[in-house]
Amino acid sequence: ETGVTQSPTHLIKTRGQQVTLRCSSQSGHNTVSWYQQALGQGPQFIFQYYREEENGRGNFPPRFSGLQFPNYSSELNVNALELDDSALYLCASSLTGTGHGYTFGSGTRLTVV
Amino acid sequence: AQKVTQAQTEISVVEKEDVTLDCVYETRDTTYYLFWYKQPPSGELVFLIRRNSFDEQNEISGRYSWNFQKSTSSFNFTITASQVVDSAVYFCALSELNNSGGSNYKLTFGKGTLLTVNP
Numbered sequence: 001e002t003g004v005t006q007s008p009t010h011l012i013k014t015r016g017q018q019v020t021l022r023c024s025s026q027s028g029h030n031t032v033s034w035y036q037q038a039l040g041q042g043p044q045f046i047f048q049y050y051r052e053e054e055n056g057r058g059n060f061p062p063r064f065s066g067l068q069f070p071n072y073s074s075e076l077n078v079n080a081l082e083l084d085d086s087a088l089y090l091c092a093s094s095l096t097g098t099g100h101g102y103t104f105g106s107g108t109r110l111t112v113v
Numbered sequence: 114a115q116k117v118t119q120a121q122t123e124i125s126v127v128e129k130e131d132v133t134l135d136c137v138y139e140t141r142d143t144t145y146y147l148f149w150y151k152q153p154p155s156g157e158l159v160f161l162i163r164r165n166s167f168d169e170q171n172e173i174s175g176r177y178s179w180n181f182q183k184s185t186s187s188f189n190f191t192i193t194a195s196q197v198v199d200s201a202v203y204f205c206a207l208s209e210l211n212n213s214g215g216s217n218y219k220l221t222f223g224k225g226t227l228l229t230v231n232p
Contacts, residue, residue, distance in 0.1 A: 033219065042117075042204055042222030043158070056218055088156055092220075101148055102220065104158035 002027050004093050004105035012111045013081050019110060021076040025093030026103045031055070032074040033102065034066060035090040043090055049074055050096055078110075086112045115140045117207050119223035126195055127231050134190045134226045136205030142166075147181065147188045148206040148220065158204070164188065195230045202227050 005024040013019050025032050031050045035043035045058035049068035063079040072093070078085055088109050092102035116139040126132045138147065149161040162172065164181050172179050176196075180189045192199055206220040 035220075040224075042206075042224045043220070045219040045221070048219060058219065090156075090158065092158075101146075101160050101163045103160070104150075106155060106157040109156070 004091055004103050006089075006091050006105035006108050008108060009106070010109045010111075012113060015081055015083060015112055017081050018077065018079045019081060021078075021089050021091075021108045021110070023074045023076070023091030023093075023105060025072045025074070025091075029093035029095050029103065030072050031094045031096045032068055032072065033092045033094070034074070034076045035092065036060070036085075037088040037090060037107070038084075039087070046076070081112045083112050086110060115207050115209065115221040117205050117221055117223035119205055119226050121226045122224070123227045123229070125229045125231065128197060129194050130230075131191060131193050132195050132228065132230075134192075134203050134205075134228065136188045136190065136223060138186050138188065138205070138207045140207060140209070142209050144209075146208040148208065149179065149188075149190050150204045150206060150222075152202040152204060152225070154201075161190075192228075195228075197230050197232055200228060200230045 004026050007022045033048040034046040036046055037043040046060050047057040048055045052068045065077045067075045088107040090107045091105045094102045118137045145166045147164045150158040152158050162179055169181050176193045178191045202225045204222050204225045206222045208220050209218045
């Protein structure tokens with residue numbers, strides 16, 4: 001049983017650019033959630049995808065968008081990057097309806113300069 | 114709105130000491146889940162425990178134990194005989210049960226407690 005895989009591990013972008021982060025969910029999981037963790041803070045919920053549709057969103061602007069694919073993998077896209085977008089982005093997969101916890105990936109460390 | 118408070122920002126102990134990490138939560142839901150996660154320097158969040166709001170039994174797993182008290186909205190975590198490998202940031206989190214077909218809706222995390230266990 002594979003865990004959650006995120007790519008890339010680290011990324012440096014310039015303010016105003018766009019970025020795409022990728023996540024492969026754990027085998028058997030059909031729901032993917034994305035979290036942003038700023039330095040010294042707890043993770044903040046960005047959004048969740050289930051059946052390839054957004055299934056809930058946190059307090060993030062529309063320039064944060066996502067996709068879920070038929071194989072349950074997911075992408076997080078951020079447009080018009082700002083310095084404050086620098087953070088660790090965590091992906092978590094889970095199986096809907098079971099009440100089980102999430103399995104988190106190791107994250108993508110995004111630095112915006 | 115949901116809220117999780119971890120009042121202890123940093124705790125430092127000497128190996129073999131017992132240590133308790135506090136967690137207080139707020140929610141208007143009657144059905145919810147509580148979690149503890151460990152985050153080592155590598156960044157991955159490691160799942161430790163999940164409790165549902167209807168199960169107030171305390172739980173013990175090896176050196177770890179959890180005390181869930183609904184009356185005080187607390188879900189505290191105790192490490193007995195701490196070890197250097199326990200050094201990490203520990204997060205308490207709260208999740209509402211999503212009844213519209215999705216999985217557990219979203220996790221609301223506390224700010225975390227940095228635990229340092231010194232040899």
